[in-house]
Amino acid sequence: MKRIPITETVEIDLDKEMWCCSQCHAEIHPAREPYVKGCLVYERPAAEIYGPAIPVKSNSASISYAPQPDFMRVVEFYCPECGSLMTVQYLPPGHPITLEIELDIDKLKKKHAGSSK
Numbered sequence: 001m002k003r004i005p006i007t008e009t010v011e012i013d014l015d016k017e018m019w020c021c022s023q024c025h026a027e028i029h030p031a032r033e034p035y036v037k038g039c040l041v042y043e044r045p046a047a048e049i050y051g052p053a054i055p056v057k058s059n060s061a062s063i064s065y066a067p068q069p070d071f072m073r074v075v076e077f078y079c080p081e082c083g084s085l086m087t088v089q090y091l092p093p094g095h096p097i098t099l100e101i102e103l104d105i106d107k108l109k110k111k112h113a114g115s116s117k
Contacts (some may be wrong), residue, residue, distance in 0.1 A: 004112065006101060009079075009086045010035055014109050026081035034099040039077035039086055046074050069093070 003011045003020060011022045018027040019035035029038025046069065052062035067074075073093050077086045089098055 021079040021084060023084040024082035031105055036077050040080050042076045044074045044076055
């Protein structure tokens with residue numbers, strides 16, 4: 001069998017049942033669990049991403065399109081081998097990480113049986 005691309009950054013190795021990075025091809029985590037469990041995680045301040053939208057004088061607050069930290073947090077997931085950004089989640093504070101992909105691996109194996117890399 002072969003590796004099947006699932007997203008732009010994530011592929012699945014059906015023989016080994018492993019999530020893999022599509023950039024460096026490193027095995028990240030067993031495919032029967034969410035791949036984000038094997039990623040490096042960074043909770044980035046939204047103000048760091050967006051920065052000031054309108055520069056103002058130094059004695060007053062800057063204006064930004066960044067979500068307020070009381071309402072939104074930005075969680076980034078990286079490949080533990082090459083550091084490629086795998087996915088980003090915008091979540092309310094205290095909300096658990098969203099498990100966005102759940103595949104029927106047995107059906108995928110049947111569908112791709114006999115095909116080679």
